[in-house]
Amino acid sequence: MDSLAAPQDRLVEPLLSPRTQAQRRLKDVDKQYVGFATLPNQVHRKSVKKGFDFTLMVAGESGLGKSTLVHSLFLTDLYKERKLLSAEERISQTVEILKHTVDIEEKGVKLKLTIVDTPGFGDAVNNSECWKPITDYVDQQFEQYFRDESGLNRKNIQDNRVHCCLYFISPFGHGLRPVDVGFMKALHEKVNIVPLIAKADCLVPGEIRKLKERIREEIDKFGIHVYQFPECDSDEDEDFKQQDRELKESAPFAVIGSNTVVEAKGQRVRGRLYPWGIVEVENQAHCDFVKLRNMLIRTHMHDLKDVTCDVHYENYRAHCIQQMTSKLTQDSRMESPIPILPLPTPDAETEKLIRMKDEEKMKQQMQDQ
Ligand SMILES: Nc1nc2c(ncn2[C@@H]2O[C@H](COP(=O)(O)OP(=O)(O)OP(=O)(O)O)[C@@H](O)[C@H]2O)c(=O)[nH]1
Numbered sequence: 001m002d003s004l005a006a007p008q009d010r011l012v013e014p015l016l017s018p019r020t021q022a023q024r025r026l027k028d029v030d031k032q033y034v035g036f037a038t039l040p041n042q043v044h045r046k047s048v049k050k051g052f053d054f055t056l057m058v059a060g061e062s063g064l065g066k067s068t069l070v071h072s073l074f075l076t077d078l079y080k081e082r083k084l085l086s087a088e089e090r091i092s093q094t095v096e097i098l099k100h101t102v103d104i105e106e107k108g109v110k111l112k113l114t115i116v117d118t119p120g121f122g123d124a125v126n127n128s129e130c131w132k133p134i135t136d137y138v139d140q141q142f143e144q145y146f147r148d149e150s151g152l153n154r155k156n157i158q159d160n161r162v163h164c165c166l167y168f169i170s171p172f173g174h175g176l177r178p179v180d181v182g183f184m185k186a187l188h189e190k191v192n193i194v195p196l197i198a199k200a201d202c203l204v205p206g207e208i209r210k211l212k213e214r215i216r217e218e219i220d221k222f223g224i225h226v227y228q229f230p231e232c233d234s235d236e237d238e239d240f241k242q243q244d245r246e247l248k249e250s251a252p253f254a255v256i257g258s259n260t261v262v263e264a265k266g267q268r269v270r271g272r273l274y275p276w277g278i279v280e281v282e283n284q285a286h287c288d289f290v291k292l293r294n295m296l297i298r299t300h301m302h303d304l305k306d307v308t309c310d311v312h313y314e315n316y317r318a319h320c321i322q323q324m325t326s327k328l329t330q331d332s333r334m335e336s337p338i339p340i341l342p343l344p345t346p347d348a349e350t351e352k353l354i355r356m357k358d359e360e361k362m363k364q365q366m367q368d369q
């Protein structure tokens, strides 16, 4: 820019205060750009104003600690006034699909978080009836969204689609059970499934490692599509890349849930107190609870929403539109107001007349020439 400045400007410049010089230079830079570089700021401001919503579902066999984990993850933090339960005050068995919604705000960013707690199913059952209420629930949310989107007020649609389903796998088996395979396959095209090893405090680290390996192999073998963490961008810093690697290696996360606060090394922590010691829910050496929470809230919430919208909902939408069009064409065939009749074929007499007329026409044309 300096080389383009007028000669008198170049003489005056050194006499100006450093602040004015800086302001001048900024103005010069201002002249060089149109302003679309502010687009990310505009998007940021708009989305912060609008707020975010996220729906998380938990599913799996009965008694694996789904409700407890959900409380450990969010609800006791969110419901500040809610008292922590004592060890005796167990969370009761979930008998119907329960939806809890909380509005939270952090540094001016609003999040409407919905937790869908589902009743657990028995391990001996391997028929679609036991998870039908869950698949129906997911479909109903898609259906509602599809209807809202086709309605008049498209701007203020409430997004209740399930963005992630934490699927609890028993720590006592040798891998996936038929019920796990059946459930995940029934849902994997509809929702992002994040498999978890429940009650990880029941296994020693070596057993957890083996079970993780086994589950990963079986997920592959049975063709189950669980949520895939996206590739890390190459321009991310080394710390982030390392975290991303660890996250991917830890899947399926082994988790521990607890509703009690216990004292460990002079600190009050959420954990489980056993005669031989304490397992801490938020201690990374004890389980993957923190990794799971970070993934859900800090690092992958947006991607989970994107995949829900761009892949799962798109599939549902395409299927709906296909069904609607095939029904429409079927109906119009059946109820067409103008009967489509076959074209009449001329009889022999008419054919003879047409031929004679044509011959006459030709003779006339030849005489004229
Ligand atoms: N050892 C151990 N026990 C747990 C853990 N999480 C929950 N529990 C206990 O397991 C029992 C069942 O927990 P729930 O949270 O009700 O299990 P659920 O999966 O919601 O059960 P349903 O509602 O029947 O589907 C309770 O006694 C919990 O205290 C855990 O991480 N480790």
Ligand SMILES: [Mg+2]
Residues within 6 Å of the ligand: 066, 067, 068, 092, 093, 094, 117, 118, 119, 120
């Ligand atoms: Mg429950």
